[in-house]
Amino acid sequence: MTTQHMREPTLAGIHAAAAKIAQILPETPLLPLEVHGTTIWCKAEVLQPVGAFKIRGAWHRLSDLTAAEAAKGVVGVSSGNHAQGVAWAARRLGIPAIIVMPVDAPKVKLEATAAMGAQIVTYDRPGGEDRDEAAAKVLAETGGTLVHAYADPWVIEGQGTAGLALAAQMETQAGGGPTRIVTPCGGGGLTAGLALACPQAEILPVEPEGWDDIGRSLATGTIQKVAADAPTTPCDALQTPATREINFAILKQRCPRALWVSPAEVAEAQRLAFRQLRLVVEPGGAAALAAVLAGKAPVDGRTAVMLTGGNTDAAAFAKVLAG
Amino acid sequence: MTTQHMREPTLAGIHAAAAKIAQILPETPLLPLEVHGTTIWCKAEVLQPVGAFKIRGAWHRLSDLTAAEAAKGVVGVSSGNHAQGVAWAARRLGIPAIIVMPVDAPKVKLEATAAMGAQIVTYDRPGGEDRDEAAAKVLAETGGTLVHAYADPWVIEGQGTAGLALAAQMETQAGGGPTRIVTPCGGGGLTAGLALACPQAEILPVEPEGWDDIGRSLATGTIQKVAADAPTTPCDALQTPATREINFAILKQRCPRALWVSPAEVAEAQRLAFRQLRLVVEPGGAAALAAVLAGKAPVDGRTAVMLTGGNTDAAAFAKVLAG
Numbered sequence: 001m002t003t004q005h006m007r008e009p010t011l012a013g014i015h016a017a018a019a020k021i022a023q024i025l026p027e028t029p030l031l032p033l034e035v036h037g038t039t040i041w042c043k044a045e046v047l048q049p050v051g052a053f054k055i056r057g058a059w060h061r062l063s064d065l066t067a068a069e070a071a072k073g074v075v076g077v078s079s080g081n082h083a084q085g086v087a088w089a090a091r092r093l094g095i096p097a098i099i100v101m102p103v104d105a106p107k108v109k110l111e112a113t114a115a116m117g118a119q120i121v122t123y124d125r126p127g128g129e130d131r132d133e134a135a136a137k138v139l140a141e142t143g144g145t146l147v148h149a150y151a152d153p154w155v156i157e158g159q160g161t162a163g164l165a166l167a168a169q170m171e172t173q174a175g176g177g178p179t180r181i182v183t184p185c186g187g188g189g190l191t192a193g194l195a196l197a198c199p200q201a202e203i204l205p206v207e208p209e210g211w212d213d214i215g216r217s218l219a220t221g222t223i224q225k226v227a228a229d230a231p232t233t234p235c236d237a238l239q240t241p242a243t244r245e246i247n248f249a250i251l252k253q254r255c256p257r258a259l260w261v262s263p264a265e266v267a268e269a270q271r272l273a274f275r276q277l278r279l280v281v282e283p284g285g286a287a288a289l290a291a292v293l294a295g296k297a298p299v300d301g302r303t304a305v306m307l308t309g310g311n312t313d314a315a316a317f318a319k320v321l322a323g
Numbered sequence: 324m325t326t327q328h329m330r331e332p333t334l335a336g337i338h339a340a341a342a343k344i345a346q347i348l349p350e351t352p353l354l355p356l357e358v359h360g361t362t363i364w365c366k367a368e369v370l371q372p373v374g375a376f377k378i379r380g381a382w383h384r385l386s387d388l389t390a391a392e393a394a395k396g397v398v399g400v401s402s403g404n405h406a407q408g409v410a411w412a413a414r415r416l417g418i419p420a421i422i423v424m425p426v427d428a429p430k431v432k433l434e435a436t437a438a439m440g441a442q443i444v445t446y447d448r449p450g451g452e453d454r455d456e457a458a459a460k461v462l463a464e465t466g467g468t469l470v471h472a473y474a475d476p477w478v479i480e481g482q483g484t485a486g487l488a489l490a491a492q493m494e495t496q497a498g499g500g501p502t503r504i505v506t507p508c509g510g511g512g513l514t515a516g517l518a519l520a521c522p523q524a525e526i527l528p529v530e531p532e533g534w535d536d537i538g539r540s541l542a543t544g545t546i547q548k549v550a551a552d553a554p555t556t557p558c559d560a561l562q563t564p565a566t567r568e569i570n571f572a573i574l575k576q577r578c579p580r581a582l583w584v585s586p587a588e589v590a591e592a593q594r595l596a597f598r599q600l601r602l603v604v605e606p607g608g609a610a611a612l613a614a615v616l617a618g619k620a621p622v623d624g625r626t627a628v629m630l631t632g633g634n635t636d637a638a639a640f641a642k643v644l645a646g
Contacts, residue, residue, distance in 0.1 A: 026496060029352055029370060046601040047352060047367075108598065173349060271637065275431065278369040278633030280601040310601030314594065318641040 006153075009246070013157035014197050017060035018164050024059065024092075025049070028162075030169040030304075031277055035292055038299045041174055042289065043166045046279055046310030050112070052237075053190060053308050054078075054085030054149075057158030061147050062089040064154060070095045073144040076118075077101075077135045079236045080109025081309045082149040087118035098142065100135045106236060106282075108313050125239075150189030151244035160193025166304050167198055174302050182206060182297045183306040184287040185214050185258065186238040188247035190308065195254040201304075204297055205251070205258045206287045208235040208266070213242050214251065215258035223248050234263050234316070237284030237309055259297055261290040267320045269293050273307065274321065283320075285309035329476075332569070336480035337520050340383035341487050347382065347415075348372070351485075353492040353627075354600055358615055361622045364497055365612065366489045369602055369633030373435070375560075376513060376631050377401075377408030377472075380481030384470050385412040387477060393418045396467040399441075400424075400458045402559045403432025404632045405472040410441035421465065423458045429559060429605075431636050448562075473512030474567035483516025489627050490521055497625050505529060505620045506629040507610035508537050508581065510563040511570035513631065518577035524627075527620055528574070528581045529610040531558040531589070536565050537574065538581035546571050557586050557639070560607030560632055582620055584613040590643045592616050596630065597644065606643075608632035 031042045045053035062074060073096035076086035083099040090097035097118040101110060102125035114120055123134040139146055148155060167177045178201040185191045185205030191214075195203045205214050210231040216224040225242040233239065243251065261269075266283045269290035273281040281289070285308040291297040292305055354365045368376035385397060396419035399409035406422040413420035420441040424433060425448035437443055446457040462469055471478060490500045501524040508514045508528030514537075518526045528537050533554040539547040548565040556562065566574065584592075589606045592613035596604040604612070608631040614620040615628055 026352060026492075029349060031370065032372070044370075047354065049355070051601050169349075274603055274637065274640070278374050278603040280597055280603060314597065314644040317597070318644040321637040321641040321644075 009153040009156040009192065009196060011196050013153065014160040014164060014193065017056070017158045018161040020063055021056055021059055021161055025055065027165050030166055030173055032173070033276055035299065039301055040292060040299050041166070041170055041304045042277060043162060043304060043306050044279060045162060045306065045308050046281055046285060050081070050084035050088050051309055051311045052081035052085065052285070053159060053162050054082045055088055056161050057155035057189060058082065058085035058089040058147065060158030061152060061154035062086070062093055062095055065095070065145060069145050073097060073142055074147050075100065075135055075138050075142065075144045076147045076149070077131050078149050079239060080105045080113065080311060081237050083109065083113040083118070084116065086147050087113050087116035091117050098138050098144065100131060100138060102131070106311065106313050109311050112311065150187030150240070151246050153246065155189050156193045156196070156247065158193070159190040160197040162190070162306070163194040163197030170302060170304065176302055177201070178304040179300055179302045180204060180298070181304045181306065182288040182291055184238055184284055184308045186284070187240040188214060188243040188251055190306070191255065192247045192250040195250050202256065203254050205255055206291045207258055207260045208233040208238050208287060209260050209262045211238060212258065212260045215260060217243060217248060218252060218255055218258055221252065234266060235284035235287060237282060238287060259291045261287050261294060261296070265290040265294045267323050270320045279307065280310045280312065280317065281307050282309045282312040332476040332479040332515065332519060334519050336476065337483040337487060337516065340379070340481045341484040343386055344379055344382055344484050348378065350488050353489055353496060355496070356599055358622065362624055363615060363622050364489070364493055364627045365600060366485060366627060366629050367602060368485060368629065368631050369604055369608060373404070373407035373411050374632055374634045375404035375408065375608070376482060376485050377405045378411055379484050380478035380512060381405065381408035381412040381470065383481030384475060384477035385409070385416055385418055388418070388468060392468050396420060396465055397470050398423065398458055398461050398465065398467045399470045399472070400454050401472050402562060403428045403436065403634060404560050406432065406436040406441070407439065409470050410436050410439035414440050421461050421467065423454060423461060425454070429634065429636050432634050435634065473510030473563070474569050476569065478512050479516045479519070479570065481516070482513040483520040485513070485629070486517040486520030493625060493627065499625055500524070501627040502623055502625040503527060503621070504627045504629065505611040505614055507561055507607055507631045509561040509607070511537060511566040511574055513629070514578065515570045515573040518573050525579065526577050528578055529614045530581055530583045531556040531561050531610060532583050532585045534561060535581065535583045538583060540566060540571060541575060541578055541581055544575065557589060558607035558610055560605060561610060582614045584610050584617060584619070588613040588617045590646050593643045602630065603633045603635065603640065604630050605632045605635040
């Protein structure tokens, strides 16, 4: 497997990433929303061209590859949003991309990734195939560069640009930067990036019910895995088996705890975003809003909530609306 | 009825409105969308706090009332989006607001208007009650100021600020201002405002099938009414009986023709906005995108499309997604 670039992610790196991203992507809006009588600030990353924040980290990583690395292509592993981020950046930079995706990823994510010209290799998540093994096989064949969905300094820095942006937007719109950022959390790439970008804010990661490995890791001080018998969850974007040291080193410093939300709480948040913000938010993307709505995350007038992704099949969303 | 302020709307008035609006509302994003191999530019007015562009004209009008006028309150007539714009501005300025709404307006619009503290008076549209008569009765009782949904110079100027904004955004994002703006059209308030704001652009209004009074007015050179036996349409926001002289004077100079779209074409556009932009767009708000998708509006790389509103009931939207 290609050597991983195991430098530490830094705030300077986030600023460098932000400068590059500002050249190609207009900033996503920060939308006010009144919840329980308090205005919270929703960062609408669902409005990125690929429908998720993942485009930030992918662009920072791919645009920093050397010409020799770029020629051998990149390999991403993802249930769909990181996949689309890598595919989007690769197409724009003319880099071949292979994406390893679970065979049961939402159809809308599989189709959009393929439409951007990436080659897709599927693995059977329910059947127990290991996604890292599937990726290692592709990497051995191509000599390409793995763009990990969260355990990569560039990816962490790229995702952190969302934190820089929301802090600047809150200065203008809310009269001051964020005191707290509530964010959906899978592997911890975005969470670590936000923590680095916003050193003054409390960072609260939110996981799906039964997928609380980050919460247990924070409680025990060592990285814990998701239980083998974890329940099914609508939050496909947050189904990561465990965080990694590069992420956890930051999380354990900056996150006092993690929260978890039930499928019903997630659906309620999706309906609120539909009705009040006119946004399509996928289950995993609505996890942080769900925690706020359910009263699990405290709020003040300077609490930011990440709406991280909006890629969901029409039939699944219609079912949520009917609920 | 209170004397209407029958000055002409002007570009200077649009600039004055824009300066006021910039103080209270962050700009809505301009989102690129690839259609038939060409990138079009979608102005996401569904992301306004009330879910529609109507907040612009309402704010410009209400914030220019004299203290004496403000004390007597305002009266709006609307199927829901103008209602919410007026109610939002009135609450923020501490002005009493009465809104005359059709009894069959979408529930989400009735509820949101009431939630903002406006008093609602309903009239029976299918039963043939005249909305102008209903409004006249309220105005006679209160001595308040009518804030017409489109035949008002402030309202036209306020809506025109969306044109100024999108032109500036296209300079940055598309490398030049709009050559063409395709917009949903009811009474012609937004259409007239865009025409004034963007003198270099072709302005193409889009109406619902059977509600083509603007198209027939442009073809004949005189204001025509919607036929008494007009079909039902999902585009409640565009169900206006006829335009007025203050609007038509601009439209007949600047719009070569109008387009119309079917309910099926509108639903297709709503589904595309769901899937590609992660936006909830109501039927009337999707009319211009529908015309582009159906190949009825020509496009180039500098065509702007207005997504004007996103207030739709969950059940109605779920049905569209299932279609």
